[in-house]
Amino acid sequence: MKDPMIDIRNLSVTFNRGRKPVKAVNGVSLSVNSGEVVALLGESGSGKSVTMRSLLRLHPKGTSIEGSMRVAGNDVTELSARELADYRGATVSMVFQEPRLALDPVYTLGQQIEEAIMRHENVSRREAALRALGLFEKVRIPSPERRLMNYPHEMSGGMLQRSMIAMAIACNPKVLLADEPTTALDATVQIQILLLIRELQKEYGLSVIFVTHDIGVAAEVADRIAVMYAGRIVEEGKVADVIQNPKHPYTRGLLGARVELAHGRDRLITIPGAPPDLAALPPGCAFAPRCAEAAAQCITDVPRLTAIDDTASVACVRYA
């Protein structure tokens, strides 16, 4: 079997700012094959974005990263500043959550895409401009010639996210990281962006890690889903398996808490309690204090992510 495109082993990320160190990611292992889309699903603060940003080493100073990450043959933790600059954008690129903030307001979109291309490839500005036009056509922005000359504030959120995607694929990366790319958009635009990402992913054979807190989005776009809670992956498997037959109590809770299931009942089903403080994690399963099925063992031991069949694994004592 060939090597996976992304291979994260036992990744831990700790932020050392402030009084207490905050353990945002605690031993995540995840591999993504070439041409595969994996959705990282979880609520705010579950470490999904941090895990993804680790792949680009985009953390503030004073953050310690442990474990190993290999992406397309690069050992990400060992890259020098120079190698890192060559790796970012060319091998792995990223689409941000809020396109209005992720594009520089004082340059036109064309200029920003040209910059991104010229950063990695030795081409003239004219050639880069042609490539930018091609990319704008690719992401189906109407009247691309004119749009390239627009500043970010002159365009709608959906158009901006398309531009952001165009910029991300400008240097033909192998891996695309998408950090909740549809969260800031209108519902009608969301699906268009998802379809676009899916289409480009197929065409370019990209490996995609798609971070989202929306199960519907994950189901739409992903091949596999990894559910994160308090910096750990608690369940992983094929989309259909996870959604139709969730194993981990947290996943079941998440699926049960969807608004679509409410059918006019006056209260939504929720998971009781609140996520744990990442600066003071409980010694056992992080979900145990909120779990209706917690046993004594759950309070003391952290359950390991265990394979239950060829494709699925879950971190819960009930399946160990």
Next chain:
Amino acid sequence: MSAVTTDIDAPVGVLVAKSPGFWSNVLRRLIRDPVAMIALAIIVILVLIAIFAPYIAPYDPSKGSVIRRLKPIGTPGYIFGTDELGRDMLSRLIHGTRLSLIMGVIPVPIAFIIGSTIGIIAGYAGGIVNTLIMRTIDVFYAFPSVLLAVALSGALGSGLTNALVSLTVVFIPQIARVAESVTTQVRKLDYVDAARASGASAATIIRVHILGNVLGPIFVFATSLISVSMILASGLSFLGLGVRPPDAEWGLMLNTLRTAIYSNPFVAALPGVMIFITSICFNLFSDGLRTAMDVKS
């Protein structure tokens, strides 16, 4: 395969037309602002007066006469009257434009360059570097600007160059603080992360994304300092720390004419009026610039 290349080659002509840049946009908006344009027109006239002072001034600004001292405004031949040594006020005001503008304007761009460099470095570096730089800057910032300017020029000795140096030093901390706070804000924004994620080096990020977003606000702040600088410069001259007599400079003229404030108040106030007009024009222009540069609104 060939279809792809022709597809890309087709719209070259459209792309060659350059998009209207940020600054041309600002310029267009600025031209539509009547107040800023009037202020700019007055500034331009003042600059022209300063350049052509010897050709415009009806009399020699330093030639006095005992018999026509302190003539009131409207005296035939001396439209703005004469000062306490019988020198023509109009000629002195015209010549005074030179030194007053030099003292008001020169310190600001120098302080702009030095101050924004310091501030941007502090803001981008963050952490201990930021603390070291900014606390040092705060020591200077803690003094009221008039006091600091007077103290520095007093220590350096009077004279035009020393006055310019001390004014520059007064403005550096103010500009550095603005530069630092804007840079700190910009540094945390997503587009800086996005640039980093697309492989930009620290140098590129500072040059393209930080400078591009930070220089505008600092520049606007700096233009508003020109009026302060004019007033401080006049103050230094008034106290005898800037330009020395018999050179004509508005602040100095206010000083020498203050003895005549009761006998001939209108003539004595004229240099003050000039200072007021000049500084308010710089302020109005700076306001207009700020509005014009706020393209997002």
